[in-house]
Amino acid sequence: MAVLALTAACFGIALLIAQFADSRRVAAGVGAIVLLGFFLLNSFGRTLDGLASVRGISPFLYYDRVNGLSPGGNVDWVSTLGLVVAALMLIVLAGIAFARRDLGSGLVRRRPVERPPVTEASRNPLLRVPVLAAIYEQRVGLLTWMVSIALLALFMTSLAKSLADLVNNIPVFRAYVGGQADLNRAVISAFWFGTLPLLLAVFAITQVSRWTIDESANRPRAGESRTSVKDLSSLPPL
Numbered sequence: 001m002a003v004l005a006l007t008a009a010c011f012g013i014a015l016l017i018a019q020f021a022d023s024r025r026v027a028a029g030v031g032a033i034v035l036l037g038f039f040l041l042n043s044f045g046r047t048l049d050g051l052a053s054v055r056g057i058s059p060f061l062y063y064d065r066v067n068g069l070s071p072g073g074n075v076d077w078v079s080t081l082g083l084v085v086a087a088l089m090l091i092v093l094a095g096i097a098f099a100r101r102d103l104g105s106g107l108v109r110r111r112p113v114e115r116p117p118v119t120e121a122s123r124n125p126l127l128r129v130p131v132l133a134a135i136y137e138q139r140v141g142l143l144t145w146m147v148s149i150a151l152l153a154l155f156m157t158s159l160a161k162s163l164a165d166l167v168n169n170i171p172v173f174r175a176y177v178g179g180q181a182d183l184n185r186a187v188i189s190a191f192w193f194g195t196l197p198l199l200l201a202v203f204a205i206t207q208v209s210r211w212t213i214d215e216s217a218n219r220p221r222a223g224e225s226r227t228s229v230k231d232l233s234s235l236p237p238l
Contacts, residue, residue: 002066002075005083009059010035012090019097022106025210029141032202036148043155059083145203149196156192163187 014031021027038058045055055061062083067073101107126136135142164183 002063002068002080002083005080005087006059006063008087009083009090012087012094013038013059015094016090016097019094019101020106020108022104025141025206028206029144033144033148036152040151040155059086149199152195152199153192156195157188160184160187163191 013034014027017031017034018027021030039060041051042055042058042060042064045051045058045061062076062079065076065079068075097107102109124136126132161184164187167187168183
Protein backbone atom coordinates (compact mmCIF):
# COMPACT_ATOMS: atom_id res chain seq x y z
CA MET A 1 0.00 0.00 0.00
CA ALA A 2 2.80 2.41 0.83
CA VAL A 3 4.65 1.68 -2.42
CA LEU A 4 1.42 2.11 -4.40
CA ALA A 5 0.68 5.42 -2.66
CA LEU A 6 4.23 6.67 -3.33
CA THR A 7 3.99 5.62 -6.97
CA ALA A 8 0.68 7.43 -7.37
CA ALA A 9 2.11 10.58 -5.77
CA CYS A 10 5.16 10.54 -8.05
CA PHE A 11 2.87 9.98 -11.04
CA GLY A 12 0.77 12.97 -10.01
CA ILE A 13 3.85 15.17 -9.66
CA ALA A 14 5.19 14.17 -13.08
CA LEU A 15 1.74 14.55 -14.67
CA LEU A 16 1.35 18.08 -13.32
CA ILE A 17 4.86 19.04 -14.43
CA ALA A 18 4.11 17.73 -17.93
CA GLN A 19 1.34 20.31 -18.36
CA PHE A 20 3.91 23.11 -18.22
CA ALA A 21 6.17 21.57 -20.90
CA ASP A 22 5.74 21.88 -24.64
CA SER A 23 7.28 18.52 -25.58
CA ARG A 24 7.58 14.99 -24.24
CA ARG A 25 11.34 15.30 -23.95
CA VAL A 26 11.16 18.39 -21.73
CA ALA A 27 8.39 16.87 -19.61
CA ALA A 28 10.31 13.63 -19.08
CA GLY A 29 13.56 15.42 -18.27
CA VAL A 30 12.10 17.96 -15.85
CA GLY A 31 9.91 15.34 -14.18
CA ALA A 32 12.88 13.04 -13.62
CA ILE A 33 14.97 15.89 -12.20
CA VAL A 34 12.22 16.98 -9.80
CA LEU A 35 11.63 13.44 -8.52
CA LEU A 36 15.37 12.91 -8.11
CA GLY A 37 15.55 16.21 -6.23
CA PHE A 38 12.80 15.09 -3.85
CA PHE A 39 14.62 11.80 -3.28
CA LEU A 40 17.93 13.54 -2.53
CA LEU A 41 16.17 16.09 -0.32
CA ASN A 42 14.72 13.33 1.80
CA SER A 43 18.04 11.44 1.90
CA PHE A 44 20.24 14.41 2.80
CA GLY A 45 17.60 15.73 5.19
CA ARG A 46 18.25 12.79 7.52
CA THR A 47 21.72 14.12 8.35
CA LEU A 48 21.76 17.81 7.35
CA ASP A 49 19.92 20.15 9.70
CA GLY A 50 19.52 22.80 7.00
CA LEU A 51 17.44 20.45 4.84
CA ALA A 52 15.50 18.86 7.67
CA SER A 53 13.09 21.82 7.86
CA VAL A 54 12.05 21.50 4.19
CA ARG A 55 12.16 17.74 4.06
CA GLY A 56 8.39 17.56 4.49
CA ILE A 57 7.72 18.53 0.85
CA SER A 58 9.27 15.26 -0.35
CA PRO A 59 6.82 12.36 -0.80
CA PHE A 60 9.63 9.93 0.05
CA LEU A 61 9.60 11.16 3.65
CA TYR A 62 6.10 9.80 4.24
CA TYR A 63 7.01 6.50 2.61
CA ASP A 64 9.97 6.18 5.01
CA ARG A 65 7.59 6.30 7.96
CA VAL A 66 6.15 2.91 6.96
CA ASN A 67 8.16 -0.13 8.04
CA GLY A 68 5.44 -2.72 8.29
CA LEU A 69 7.52 -5.50 6.75
CA SER A 70 10.29 -5.30 9.34
CA PRO A 71 10.00 -7.25 12.64
CA GLY A 72 8.11 -5.13 15.14
CA GLY A 73 7.39 -2.47 12.53
CA ASN A 74 4.18 -0.54 12.09
CA VAL A 75 2.19 1.05 9.28
CA ASP A 76 1.71 4.80 9.38
CA TRP A 77 -1.73 5.00 7.82
CA VAL A 78 -1.82 8.79 8.12
CA SER A 79 1.26 9.15 5.91
CA THR A 80 0.03 6.51 3.47
CA LEU A 81 -3.42 8.08 3.12
CA GLY A 82 -1.79 11.48 2.89
CA LEU A 83 0.16 10.31 -0.15
CA VAL A 84 -3.05 8.99 -1.71
CA VAL A 85 -4.88 12.29 -1.12
CA ALA A 86 -1.92 14.25 -2.48
CA ALA A 87 -1.83 12.02 -5.58
CA LEU A 88 -5.53 12.57 -6.24
CA MET A 89 -5.20 16.33 -5.83
CA LEU A 90 -2.20 16.48 -8.16
CA ILE A 91 -4.00 14.41 -10.81
CA VAL A 92 -7.07 16.67 -10.59
CA LEU A 93 -4.89 19.78 -10.92
CA ALA A 94 -3.10 18.20 -13.88
CA GLY A 95 -6.48 17.52 -15.51
CA ILE A 96 -7.57 21.13 -15.04
CA ALA A 97 -4.26 22.36 -16.43
CA PHE A 98 -4.57 19.99 -19.38
CA ALA A 99 -8.00 21.40 -20.21
CA ARG A 100 -6.67 24.97 -20.12
CA ARG A 101 -3.46 24.49 -22.09
CA ASP A 102 -3.26 24.88 -25.83
CA LEU A 103 -2.39 22.10 -28.25
CA GLY A 104 1.37 21.74 -28.67
CA SER A 105 2.28 24.24 -25.94
CA GLY A 106 2.61 24.37 -22.19
CA LEU A 107 0.25 25.91 -19.70
CA VAL A 108 2.51 28.94 -19.25
CA ARG A 109 3.56 30.38 -22.58
CA ARG A 110 5.93 33.16 -23.38
CA ARG A 111 4.54 36.06 -25.32
CA PRO A 112 5.53 35.86 -28.96
CA VAL A 113 8.11 38.43 -29.99
CA GLU A 114 8.13 39.70 -33.53
CA ARG A 115 11.60 39.68 -34.98
CA PRO A 116 12.87 40.22 -38.51
CA PRO A 117 13.42 36.99 -40.43
CA VAL A 118 16.94 35.61 -40.48
CA THR A 119 18.13 34.46 -43.89
CA GLU A 120 21.84 34.00 -43.10
CA ALA A 121 23.38 30.88 -41.60
CA SER A 122 24.51 31.03 -38.00
CA ARG A 123 28.14 31.91 -37.41
CA ASN A 124 28.39 29.50 -34.49
CA PRO A 125 31.17 27.03 -35.46
CA LEU A 126 29.67 24.34 -33.22
CA LEU A 127 26.63 24.10 -35.49
CA ARG A 128 28.78 23.20 -38.50
CA VAL A 129 29.97 19.84 -37.11
CA PRO A 130 27.21 17.16 -36.94
CA VAL A 131 28.18 15.68 -33.56
CA LEU A 132 28.97 19.00 -31.90
CA ALA A 133 25.78 20.51 -33.30
CA ALA A 134 23.64 17.89 -31.56
CA ILE A 135 25.54 18.42 -28.30
CA TYR A 136 25.19 22.20 -28.50
CA GLU A 137 21.47 21.89 -29.17
CA GLN A 138 21.03 19.90 -25.95
CA ARG A 139 23.53 21.83 -23.82
CA VAL A 140 20.99 22.66 -21.10
CA GLY A 141 19.72 19.10 -20.83
CA LEU A 142 23.23 17.66 -20.81
CA LEU A 143 24.32 20.06 -18.10
CA THR A 144 21.28 19.14 -16.03
CA TRP A 145 21.99 15.43 -16.41
CA MET A 146 25.63 15.95 -15.40
CA VAL A 147 24.67 17.91 -12.28
CA SER A 148 22.06 15.30 -11.33
CA ILE A 149 24.53 12.43 -11.79
CA ALA A 150 27.13 14.31 -9.73
CA LEU A 151 24.67 14.89 -6.86
CA LEU A 152 23.61 11.24 -6.89
CA ALA A 153 27.25 10.15 -6.91
CA LEU A 154 27.91 12.41 -3.92
CA PHE A 155 24.99 10.85 -2.09
CA MET A 156 26.08 7.27 -2.85
CA THR A 157 29.68 7.88 -1.85
CA SER A 158 28.57 9.55 1.39
CA LEU A 159 26.90 6.26 2.36
CA ALA A 160 29.96 4.16 1.51
CA LYS A 161 31.40 4.05 5.04
CA SER A 162 28.07 3.18 6.66
CA LEU A 163 27.43 0.45 4.13
CA ALA A 164 30.99 -0.84 4.51
CA ASP A 165 30.52 -1.16 8.28
CA LEU A 166 27.29 -3.04 7.70
CA VAL A 167 28.84 -5.34 5.11
CA ASN A 168 31.86 -5.98 7.31
CA ASN A 169 29.65 -7.63 9.95
CA ILE A 170 28.14 -10.08 7.44
CA PRO A 171 30.78 -12.50 6.06
CA VAL A 172 28.65 -13.52 3.09
CA PHE A 173 28.13 -9.91 1.98
CA ARG A 174 31.80 -9.13 2.56
CA ALA A 175 32.86 -12.00 0.31
CA TYR A 176 30.33 -10.95 -2.32
CA VAL A 177 31.25 -7.27 -2.31
CA GLY A 178 35.00 -7.27 -2.12
CA GLY A 179 36.56 -10.28 -0.44
CA GLN A 180 39.53 -8.94 1.50
CA ALA A 181 39.85 -5.71 -0.50
CA ASP A 182 39.15 -2.18 0.71
CA LEU A 183 35.48 -2.27 1.65
CA ASN A 184 34.85 1.40 0.96
CA ARG A 185 35.99 1.08 -2.64
CA ALA A 186 34.27 -2.27 -2.99
CA VAL A 187 30.93 -0.88 -1.79
CA ILE A 188 31.18 2.10 -4.16
CA SER A 189 32.03 -0.24 -7.01
CA ALA A 190 29.17 -2.64 -6.24
CA PHE A 191 26.42 -0.10 -5.60
CA TRP A 192 27.27 3.11 -7.43
CA PHE A 193 28.85 1.60 -10.55
CA GLY A 194 25.96 -0.81 -10.67
CA THR A 195 23.47 2.08 -10.69
CA LEU A 196 25.34 4.35 -13.11
CA PRO A 197 24.87 2.08 -16.20
CA LEU A 198 21.13 2.08 -15.51
CA LEU A 199 21.07 5.89 -15.50
CA LEU A 200 23.12 6.01 -18.70
CA ALA A 201 20.68 3.54 -20.28
CA VAL A 202 17.77 5.84 -19.34
CA PHE A 203 19.59 8.77 -20.94
CA ALA A 204 20.30 6.75 -24.09
CA ILE A 205 16.67 5.62 -24.35
CA THR A 206 15.54 9.23 -23.97
CA GLN A 207 17.84 10.32 -26.79
CA VAL A 208 16.73 7.53 -29.10
CA SER A 209 13.09 8.36 -28.39
CA ARG A 210 13.75 12.00 -29.27
CA TRP A 211 15.47 11.04 -32.53
CA THR A 212 12.55 8.75 -33.39
CA ILE A 213 10.07 11.59 -32.88
CA ASP A 214 12.19 13.88 -35.06
CA GLU A 215 12.36 11.26 -37.79
CA SER A 216 8.61 10.63 -37.67
CA ALA A 217 7.86 14.34 -37.93
CA ASN A 218 10.56 14.83 -40.59
CA ARG A 219 12.09 17.46 -38.30
CA PRO A 220 15.76 18.20 -39.05
CA ARG A 221 18.20 18.23 -36.18
CA ALA A 222 20.89 20.81 -35.59
CA GLY A 223 23.38 20.95 -38.43
CA GLU A 224 21.05 19.01 -40.74
CA SER A 225 18.69 20.03 -43.52
CA ARG A 226 15.99 17.77 -44.85
CA THR A 227 13.31 17.94 -47.50
CA SER A 228 10.87 15.10 -47.93
CA VAL A 229 9.44 13.75 -51.16
CA LYS A 230 6.02 14.97 -50.05
CA ASP A 231 7.36 18.52 -49.77
CA LEU A 232 8.85 18.31 -53.26
CA SER A 233 5.65 16.97 -54.75
CA SER A 234 3.68 19.93 -53.39
CA LEU A 235 5.79 22.43 -55.32
CA PRO A 236 4.20 24.01 -58.41
CA PRO A 237 5.47 22.74 -61.79
CA LEU A 238 8.18 24.69 -63.52
